[in-house]
Amino acid sequence: MSDTLQSVRGMNDILPAETPAWQAIEGLLKQIMLSYGYQELRVPLVERTELFKRSIGEVTDIVEKEMYTFEDRNGESLTLRPEATAGIVRAGISNGLLHNQRHKIWATGPMFRYEKPQKGRYRQFHQFDVEALGFGGPDIDAEMIMMSARIWRELGLDKIKLQINSLGTTESRGVYKEALSAYFLQHETELDEDSKNRLHRNPMRILDTKNPAMADLVAAAPKITDYLDDESREHFSVLQELLDQAGISYTVNPRLVRGLDYYSRTVFEWVTDQLGAQGAVCSGGRYDGLVEQLGGKPTQAVGWAIGLERLIALCEERGCVPVLEHPHVYLVLAGEGALKPGFVLAESLRDELPDVRIELNCGGGSFKSQFKRADKSGARFAVVLGDEELAQGTVGIKPLRGDGEQQTVPLADLAVSLRQALAL
Numbered sequence: 001m002s003d004t005l006q007s008v009r010g011m012n013d014i015l016p017a018e019t020p021a022w023q024a025i026e027g028l029l030k031q032i033m034l035s036y037g038y039q040e041l042r043v044p045l046v047e048r049t050e051l052f053k054r055s056i057g058e059v060t061d062i063v064e065k066e067m068y069t070f071e072d073r074n075g076e077s078l079t080l081r082p083e084a085t086a087g088i089v090r091a092g093i094s095n096g097l098l099h100n101q102r103h104k105i106w107a108t109g110p111m112f113r114y115e116k117p118q119k120g121r122y123r124q125f126h127q128f129d130v131e132a133l134g135f136g137g138p139d140i141d142a143e144m145i146m147m148s149a150r151i152w153r154e155l156g157l158d159k160i161k162l163q164i165n166s167l168g169t170t171e172s173r174g175v176y177k178e179a180l181s182a183y184f185l186q187h188e189t190e191l192d193e194d195s196k197n198r199l200h201r202n203p204m205r206i207l208d209t210k211n212p213a214m215a216d217l218v219a220a221a222p223k224i225t226d227y228l229d230d231e232s233r234e235h236f237s238v239l240q241e242l243l244d245q246a247g248i249s250y251t252v253n254p255r256l257v258r259g260l261d262y263y264s265r266t267v268f269e270w271v272t273d274q275l276g277a278q279g280a281v282c283s284g285g286r287y288d289g290l291v292e293q294l295g296g297k298p299t300q301a302v303g304w305a306i307g308l309e310r311l312i313a314l315c316e317e318r319g320c321v322p323v324l325e326h327p328h329v330y331l332v333l334a335g336e337g338a339l340k341p342g343f344v345l346a347e348s349l350r351d352e353l354p355d356v357r358i359e360l361n362c363g364g365g366s367f368k369s370q371f372k373r374a375d376k377s378g379a380r381f382a383v384v385l386g387d388e389e390l391a392q393g394t395v396g397i398k399p400l401r402g403d404g405e406q407q408t409v410p411l412a413d414l415a416v417s418l419r420q421a422l423a424l
């Protein structure tokens, strides 16, 4: 096949056989958002490149090597969003939503990162994102985490574990960074190339390395939790009490620093060992300085993002993908005379039974081949309209699953009979 007919590497089609799982999971997420009082915000897929550089940070994997950046026809540098928070904060500032206000927001859609495509890691992937802007306390951090725990619970997911950490404030982190630099300087010869580069620019990024050869060195590094200021320590301990009370288990992982520069205090990640190397399903944290850093009034905030491809893969792995939605009814039109009245019947059934999924046989075919299609569609009932039925003003209802008998009912009673048969 010529290259032009292939999708771009790392960017996938989501096929009709897969979309029911997506829709079911997105539906569940939206319903949970509603139940916690969060509202949807839709932001553009493209922002000025500067926005991501200033928010995510210059010395991060994303900004250094993963962004899809291009010049538009005016010569302005634009970037396909690699994540949602920067755009949401930008929208909050530019629409005047943040000053002395609080917002609980969710957003969803595709994100773009130029990464090495592999299972669970794509160049276009989808996130479901939640942000609370204007909230500073550990209570909302706990709510954020409880909300994500509810999602796993309602999906019936297990084997997903919570790690939490606190990054303290900019000031306390400054002291920690010095200690960390001193430690890594002592071990400079053991650092890989990436980490050597980061040592002077942002030593905390070294903790985020995915290089297994560096694991021991990172494990023995100073712990950020030993450097927290009093307020951050208190914040972190209240969060833990609220999680304990809610019965949510977690481990404190002092190496969890997250791949973006804008975090402060609470950070967390839900990780699974069921998806190979790509184990982070949901990650988030507090970013109290970001709004101000982007030119807004100081606004404390916290958020998380789920990687939907990974969540769906985990549901598949654990056997809890929501069921496919087959049609309820497949309308078989036997004989030439049935075509026109068949269309009238299908439309009037859809008027009368808006919650019933009705597939009409298109493309003709013998009685037998239409029944084959009806069976393949997964429908529970075939409704049969043939010359005989037309002549008598009746219609046949044939169960396609199990071994019930076909019944013949007057056309006028079809909607009522179907509702009964489907127990709706």
Ligand code: ATP
Pocket: 083, 113, 115, 120, 121, 122, 123, 124, 125, 126, 127, 258, 259, 278, 279, 280, 281, 282, 283, 284, 305, 306, 307, 308, 309, 310
């Ligand atoms: P990772 O450590 O796996 O690279 P990350 O720290 O870069 O993840 P975030 O920026 O926090 O990820 O994004 C939030 C979530 O989005 C992740 O927990 C993950 O589930 C998902 N995610 C991130 N990058 C990708 C990708 N390239 N393909 C698919 N999902 C992704």
Ligand code: MG
Pocket: 061, 259
């Ligand atoms: Mg990453």
